[in-house]
Amino acid sequence: MSKKNKQLINVVYSTNPNFNYESESDEEQETLPKNQQKIYVSIDRKQRGGKDVTLVEGFVGAEDDLKELGKTLKSKCGVGGSVKDNEILIQGAMRDKVYDLLIKDGYTQTKKKGG
Numbered sequence: 001m002s003k004k005n006k007q008l009i010n011v012v013y014s015t016n017p018n019f020n021y022e023s024e025s026d027e028e029q030e031t032l033p034k035n036q037q038k039i040y041v042s043i044d045r046k047q048r049g050g051k052d053v054t055l056v057e058g059f060v061g062a063e064d065d066l067k068e069l070g071k072t073l074k075s076k077c078g079v080g081g082s083v084k085d086n087e088i089l090i091q092g093a094m095r096d097k098v099y100d101l102l103i104k105d106g107y108t109q110t111k112k113k114g115g
Contacts, residue, residue, distance in 0.1 A: 031061025034106035041099045042113035053081075054095050056088035056102075076101055 037059060044055045056073065059066050070083040073090055077097055081090040090098060095112060102110040 029061055031065045035108045037061075037107050037109060039102060039107055039110045040113045041095050041102065041110060043093050043095050051091075052093040054090040054093065054098050056090070056098060057086075059086065059088070072105075073098055073101060 039056060039058045042055050042057070044053050045051070056070075059069065066086065066088065067083045070081065070088040070090075073088060074081045077090055077092070077094050079091045079094065081088065083089070095114075099110060099112050
């Protein structure tokens with residue numbers, strides 16, 4: 001099997017002459033400018049043992065840029081957290097503080113979700 005065919009996913013064989021194979025892309029997604037990012041900040045309690053977690057979703061861009069934003073937010077809030085599944089998780093109910101930090105940092109289209 002050629003190297004090209006090894007990267008194809010979810011297809012064994014197709015008789016469709018117009019079929020386009022899905023392949024794993026090695027290229028990073030380009031990061032949108034801060035003022036074009038549509039980021040949502042919410043508080044989540046599901047499957048977290050009753051503890052509050054501030055969830056930052058909607059970031060479009062390279063994983064390294066997302067990790068850098070997560071690191072900055074955790075540092076400025078003085079709490080722990082993680083970056084996974086294209087989301088930033090920050091320990092505690094920090095929705096308002098995270099929202100204010102993002103707006104101040106130039107993420108002008110940031111919105112709060114939930115009560």
